[in-house]
Amino acid sequence: MPLLHIDNITRSFGSTRALAGADLSIERGEIVALMGANGAGKSTLVKILSGVLPADGGAIQLGGRPFAPRSPAEAARAGVVTVHQSTDLVGAAGLSVADALLLNRFADRATPFFVSRAGIRRAAQAMLDAAGFGLPLDRDFGELTSADRQLVAIARALANRADLLILDEPTASLSGEESRRLFDILLSLRKRGLAILYISHRTADLEAIADRALVMRGGRVVGTFSRPIDFSSAIETMIGRRLDAARPDARPATGPAIFEMRDISLLPQAEPFDLSLHEGEVVAVTGVLGAGKSRLLQAIFGVTALSGGAMFLDGRPYRPKSAAEAIAAGVAMAAEDRHRSSLMPPAWPGHSLSATISLPHLGKWYPSGFLVGGRERREAEQAIARLGIKATGPLASVWSLSGGNQQKAVIARWEAEPSRLLLLDEPFQGVDVGARHDIIRAIRAHTDRATLIATSDPEEAYEVADRILVIDHHVLRPAADGSALASAIQGISA
Structure with a gap:
């Protein structure tokens, strides 16, 4: 029995x-x-x-x-x-x-x-x-x-x-x-x-x-x-279908540099490094837990301070003191734990799909302070169609959605307004293969921005990125091929 x-x-x-x-x-x-x-x-x-x-x-x-x-x-x-x-x-x-x-x-x-x-x-x-x-x-x-x-x-x-x-x-x-x-x-x-x-x-x-x-x-x-x-x-x-090719054709970084980091130190004792992200490029950063992936993205987004170095966005000095300043400059970020950082609690009025997407854009969309639901509903309807979000409609609670559909809603939030640099921290965490393909397709569809992704999974990095970097002890290094990547991040995957 x-x-x-x-x-x-x-x-x-x-x-x-x-x-x-x-x-x-x-x-x-x-x-x-x-x-x-x-x-x-x-x-x-x-x-x-x-x-x-x-x-x-x-x-x-x-x-x-x-x-x-x-x-x-x-x-x-x-x-x-x-x-x-x-x-x-x-x-x-x-x-x-x-x-x-x-x-x-x-x-x-x-x-x-x-x-x-x-x-x-x-x-x-x-x-x-x-x-x-x-x-x-x-x-x-x-x-x-x-x-x-x-x-x-x-x-x-x-x-x-x-x-x-x-x-x-x-x-x-x-x-x-x-x-x-x-x-x-x-x-x-x-x-x-x-x-x-x-x-x-x-x-x-x-x-x-x-x-x-x-x-x-x-x-x-x-x-x-x-x-x-x-x-x-x-x-x-x-x-319910055959798997597509696992890794997209890498696109050469021919566009102009959107974002640059020069002589950057994430911690006082860390070795400095440089980073350049180009228009239309998707770059993945991978490494073991605690290597500095999240800290790198948080520093770019103005959440944590750099120990040294300079950043440039579209050729101009960029040093945000807060997430609000980063967003105003054209930098968007979806943090690692969507439940804590991106979704409003179920008891709050902003837990619907449409409100989740509109939350960081309310000041821009409704400068008078009066909320009109038409814009929110339209953006949510477009996101449902574009990303394949499985929801009963724009007013569905994000907490009624599965993990992958919640993550699609978070991605849709930062696609609702143009950005020059999109930062995604573990965007495929708790996301199944089908939803992962939908999200990857949406990420790679944008050629007018650069995208920097932090992931603990080398397989995910290969699937989404044009270029892969390894971070070790808060220092970025290139991963030229699969063997180099495997040796650099030995022990990252079970």
């Missing part, structure tokens, strides 16, 4: 059918990868298993018993624990790492009212030791990187006595070494009989640990692939 058995599960949102009779089974001691394009139904299925949403029809059995949790807490008590891609609910600024690790225990009525700091630290350290992660217990959770927040979420989930662990893009913000540590932990848990449902768009992850891969499309499971997994066939099943 399988640990988890799902039979003909359905779920609709208005006229949109998210699940159209999904079936799957997972055995104890098995790691099953769940693949599917954004909008295929993966997130809805996970929300039902996690107790966030009820199913409209069908049946779920866990350990041979009916399973229909009404909340995440109820799902966890039954033995199903989920680690979501977004870590916004894992902790908050002002809490220490130790507090964040024990947050759900504080809400447990069985926990004593008075808890000592020493006791909290001991319990938190035991959780980290069991997970194999090293994190500073007293550090403010709000100061953690995306990778460290993900480690807190995973360590907290592993501390629960789960029968089924659901991981949604767990390595999206992790370095290669952190990913390998996580894989070791998952493999050891599998040996102890834990079942794991693993959702990821990174085939390297799935190849490393998955026993089987299930492919969803149109709200159903349409393919099963056993180890060794034929990922080319799995991806073609996922997107």
Whole structure:
């Protein structure tokens, strides 16, 4: 008898059918990868298993018993624990790492009212030791990187006595070494009989640990692939078409230099470097976690200060003191974590697709201060058509969209107004292959600007870029060919 058995599960949102009779089974001691394009139904299925949403029809059995949790807490008590891609609910600024690790225990009525700091630290350290992660217990959770927040979420989930662990893009913000540590932990848990449902768009992850891969499309499971997994066939099943050529023809940098960095130092001790971006050129910067990818983009966008050197935009000195100054000069940026940096909270009025696109342009579009919805709706409708955004319309909440469609909305925001330089930090994080192709096509369609992309995935760099640079210890270096790139960023991918 399988640990988890799902039979003909359905779920609709208005006229949109998210699940159209999904079936799957997972055995104890098995790691099953769940693949599917954004909008295929993966997130809805996970929300039902996690107790966030009820199913409209069908049946779920866990350990041979009916399973229909009404909340995440109820799902966890039954033995199903989920680690979501977004870590916004894992902790908050002002809490220490130790507090964040024990947050759900504080809400447990069985926990004593008075808890000592020493006791909290001991319990938190035991959780980290069991997970194999090293994190500073007293550090403010709000100061953690995306990778460290993900480690807190995973360590907290592993501390629960789960029968089924659901991981949604767990390595999206992790370095290669952190990913390998996580894989070791998952493999050891599998040996102890834990079942794991693993959702990821990174085939390297799935190849490393998955026993089987299930492919969803149109709200159903349409393919099963056993180890060794034929990922080319799995991806073609996922997107319903044959794969295009993986890498675009590189365009020579013949246009004028739009942006230049001369004798730049990102940190006081870092070796200086130069960078030149040309009109119509797409350049990717890749490197290990902490090498300086995000800091480079933030310095160009005026979020962090340079240690030395000069920047020029269209031949004129450029040194923004804020993001607003950068935007006014014609520089746009989509930051790494779209949930924290680009999307308004669901409870706010600006969480619709049209409002998400218009947010940074309100002062320009409505100088009188009176908002007129026509412009916003038109821009959103054009973005839906141009980028293939799967949404019910311009007024749909971005939080109702899948991860890839949310990212398309963020890209559409910066295409709504002309820019000379577009900065994209991990634009394909949590984005499936089909949506990635749509985004790449949109990025490369612009020949009147330069685009600089930071990505941790060399495969993504090859797919999107005319030129690839490697950043190491906050210094940029060229990557002339595949072997040079591989040796320069050894260990970047699992």
